[in-house]
Amino acid sequence: MxxxxxxxxxxxxxxxxxxxxxxxxxxxxxxxxxxxxxxxxxxxxxxxxxxxxxxxxxxxxxxxxxxxxxxxxxxxxxxxxxxxxxxxxxxxxxxxxxxxxxxxxxxxxxxxxxxxxxxxxxxxxxxxxxxxxxxQADHEYWQLEQDQSWGPPDMIITSPPFTVPANSGDQWWEPDAAVLDVLDTKLTEGRWIRAVETRPADSESGYVFHHANTSLRRADDDGQSGNGAGLSSAAVGKRTDMYPEDAGKLILPDDEIHFSMHLFPIGREVVDAQIQVGVWLYPQGEEPKYTTNDETSFNSGESRDLGLPRYTDLLIPPHGYQMLRGNFVLEQNARVHSIRGHMHLRGGYQMMEVIYPDGRREVINKIDWNHLWHTTHIYEDLARPLLPKGTVLIATSLLDNTADNPSNPDPDQWVVYNRRSAGEMAHIRFGMTWIPDEEFEQMVAERERRLKERDLLDAAEE
Incomplete structure (x- = not known):
């Protein structure tokens, strides 16, 4: 921002x-x-x-x-x-x-x-x-290099440049590019990614940066470009996407990368605004056990179930509230390694609940929203939710358009969906990895064993 x-x-x-x-x-x-x-x-x-x-x-x-x-x-x-x-x-x-x-x-x-x-x-x-x-300035360091002692990224992806005018509305720059055209090094074979980090390419780019997402697009068997998995996501307070230690994402030499960059004018023209995505790889020849989906969005609201455009049911009255709830049934077993909310200035709170196949209901987390800072909350290993297929996910978002909301720019307005901060969105992102049935059962049993060991150790120390 x-x-x-x-x-x-x-x-x-x-x-x-x-x-x-x-x-x-x-x-x-x-x-x-x-x-x-x-x-x-x-x-x-x-x-x-x-x-x-x-x-x-x-x-x-x-x-x-x-x-x-x-x-x-x-x-x-x-x-x-x-x-x-x-x-x-x-x-x-x-x-x-x-x-x-x-x-x-x-x-x-x-x-x-x-x-x-x-x-x-x-x-x-x-x-x-x-x-x-x-x-160091935001464009001068890599957080993962400092925090994880991994050294600098193995590859750096740089977005095509975009000139942000001095005075205008929000700008979206959404180009596609061949991976080989935006990499700083040669990629001759498929490699597995274990983490990525986004930063502005220079100080001027940092001033106009609002947020940026990237995704990989991979040709299907017919040679047609398809929608690949998300690669990176960055906003104020969030730079990194770090996958579980046994999971990763595959990048291929003939992949394309899609950039979605939200930029905002600052009163002077910024020429060639760009972002950089640092990529840390698994060692050459090493393949992680799982392919992670990482951040997976679950919208609050019923538009998807009704076959309507996104957020058709989002309409917040002046000086009022709206609660939206979306329901999703998992078709595969999932291990969740993180949670991140997303709303704009009228955000109140978000909550993710689950109903297990046996009927048990559990609140995973409630996020008291603040648009100033975006955080991916990363679970400790023994706290990662393990969700069997058939689990129902309930994504709830409360939107607050009253004068009591300190972030609200104008409570007299009707508010609808918009990608700009003055409009609203409401979705929750789970960092997810799909786990096959037999391995999921083993994972649940191992979790129970380790938790019992921890409880016994804690009891002995009391």
Missing amino acids: NRMKDRQNIRVALVAVVFAATAALPLSVGAQEVTYAANIAPIVQENCVRCHRQGTAAPMVLETYEQVRAFAPLIKLSVQTRTMPPGWYIDRTLGIQDFKNNPSLSDQEIEMIASWVDSGMAPGDLSQLPAPVQW
Whole structure:
């Protein structure tokens, strides 16, 4: 999303947080002195400064003691209400809670910040601050290279260029290209992908970037181009698509790649805006056990079942709500490794439930929507839902067009489906891998065995 809009929306969100509470939560930090240099600076540097520094969309810079002190009461309230760090909107009271990538502060870190603010914000010995981090711009680094220690991507796909006019409406650039024409290296045989990451190609491209998706298109037996599997998806807060350790996607030399890029004018012409998709491969000759479908969309609403165009039933009245629900029956066994919601500015919450073939009903997760940040919530291995074929998936989305929704630009409007943020969408993405019957039964049995072992170990340690 462009930075001007981000900055305005973040200010609105932070102001809402300030007025949402007026009293501090109870604290249990001990009486020892808490100082900025010894206790607070490491937390801020690790969790805040990636965004809150010069040259970013964040509304304030938090790189020095003076800067942090100036916003200390707001920081305290934001972490106590878990508005910051952003990006984690899983309802903590419902559904699965075991994830690999939860960026939330610990209770102890939150208490530490609150104690520091309440006790007068002592600086401590500022000569003992942690060494400053040399931050890189979004187009200068690969997150997977840093986080996974994999080294740089094995291949880089660069989109065809597009010039974004200085002043216009939203721009969609959706070209098709032969894979070999957009790769930075030769591809002479089929290779299996284990992860991809999307970034802007340069700083100017980053300013106009809203979101981007890519998919592979593969010729069928008759030589006709078909719709291949999705390859990558990126938006504010989401750069990576990382597949399970035993799964991947195949890319072939004669594949085509489809780009779907949403770009937004920023008041000056941006020539040759592009994205890059870094591709990490399995070792040559190695084939993963499963082909993953990865992110699979389940729309809320009944348009699909009625044979109507997408979101025909999405119509939100002024100052009102709409709840949409879609039902889907799995024709294959599925292992789910992630969940991600998608709505726009009128989003309220989304929930994914399942009804198993034996009649049991379970809430997998509820996502309290925030359009400022898009997160793929990645399940811990033992928490990945295992869904037998015949399971019914229920994708529910509540849309909020009232003045109480702080993201709502105009509650007086009727709202319909639109790809722009002023319109609405409502679908939930499950990261899915289809599992054959016999292997699925073995997977369920192994899961039960490992959970029993874990419970016994936990009981022994009590």
